[in-house]
Amino acid sequence: MQILMVEGVFLILLIVITLSIILNRDLLATVVMFCAFSFCASLLYLIMGAPDVAFTEAVIGVVSTVFFVILLRSVDRWCKK
Amino acid sequence: MKRRFGGMILDCAFRIMIPFMVLYGLYVLLHGEHTPGGGFQAGGMIAIAIVCVRLILGTQSNLRDLGAKAALWAGVGTFIYLLTGLVCVLRGGNFLEYEYLPFFFQEAAQYHKAGIMLIETGVTVCVAATIVNILDAVIERVDEDDSDD
Amino acid sequence: MKKLCVALIILATVICCSFAGALPQIGSHVAGPNIYLSRYYIMNGEEETGSKNLVTAVLADYRGFDTLCETTVLFLAGLTTAVILYKRTREERDVPRDQEKRRRKR
Numbered sequence: 001m002q003i004l005m006v007e008g009v010f011l012i013l014l015i016v017i018t019l020s021i022i023l024n025r026d027l028l029a030t031v032v033m034f035c036a037f038s039f040c041a042s043l044l045y046l047i048m049g050a051p052d053v054a055f056t057e058a059v060i061g062v063v064s065t066v067f068f069v070i071l072l073r074s075v076d077r078w079c080k081k
Numbered sequence: 082m083k084r085r086f087g088g089m090i091l092d093c094a095f096r097i098m099i100p101f102m103v104l105y106g107l108y109v110l111l112h113g114e115h116t117p118g119g120g121f122q123a124g125g126m127i128a129i130a131i132v133c134v135r136l137i138l139g140t141q142s143n144l145r146d147l148g149a150k151a152a153l154w155a156g157v158g159t160f161i162y163l164l165t166g167l168v169c170v171l172r173g174g175n176f177l178e179y180e181y182l183p184f185f186f187q188e189a190a191q192y193h194k195a196g197i198m199l200i201e202t203g204v205t206v207c208v209a210a211t212i213v214n215i216l217d218a219v220i221e222r223v224d225e226d227d228s229d230d
Numbered sequence: 231m232k233k234l235c236v237a238l239i240i241l242a243t244v245i246c247c248s249f250a251g252a253l254p255q256i257g258s259h260v261a262g263p264n265i266y267l268s269r270y271y272i273m274n275g276e277e278e279t280g281s282k283n284l285v286t287a288v289l290a291d292y293r294g295f296d297t298l299c300e301t302t303v304l305f306l307a308g309l310t311t312a313v314i315l316y317k318r319t320r321e322e323r324d325v326p327r328d329q330e331k332r333r334r335k336r
Contacts, residue, residue: 002255048256051117052285055109059125063212066132070219074226114281119289152312155305162298177294190280197281197290200297207301211308218315 010044027077035065084139095137102130110205120201124208131213140220151214158207165199
């Protein structure tokens, strides 16, 4: 299977974003990184030639980020290590 | 989340933006056969419009009845989908066989187009109502946790 | 324990990356499931369903039953979330307020 270079860049960016989600202590920053993850996944779907899936991923990324930010009000913003 | 948020700027801005959001959602639904789009995407767009209204106006304003019984509308959307399948069975075909719909078209492809449009409408209503339903539950729970402290 | 988990993750990544070369190209028309069915959809999709967007034609016409089950699962997921997050007023709970706060802080 061959990967384009643009695809490879975005895949490595996905891994970096995932590591930053796991190893972060600020929950608001984690929620923003979730949105960035969804955005990178949407671009990847677009590069692979699936515009319907990219559209859906963008919409659902926005909706899920809004939900997480609302839920963050009842949880402490800083979690322990 | 009970009070209005944002003062006058957001109040004027969202009244201009919300009709465009709903219009774009309907455009994506109706052009699902020619451009990338379809039911799920349109449902998400309309749900984003309703979420915007809820967040800006607060939960105790007059417009909160927009989607007050969101669980009911989600069931209505699934039922529309089922109804097109059952109508085909009642008129003698298999489940979701679009040639047996009660319209009067000349070609077989037009029956398929009508069937696809009905199905996508059902999916749109279901997805939008589900997202608004989850948002309502989350906001009520967050308000309850806030008022406990 | 943590080092064991990290080592397992790295091992799984190395194994998956070494087998990635054997997968077919994305969108190739001679790969496994694409030989017969994709060809039928591309040839006959537009004239049978009347829609130029083949994704919608496959989702809503050829695989309409799967979309029905997917919509039902979405509806049930929304209902379940609303049931789990259901708000109860304090009279319906049997615990008085200071005992409840003590139980939550523990």
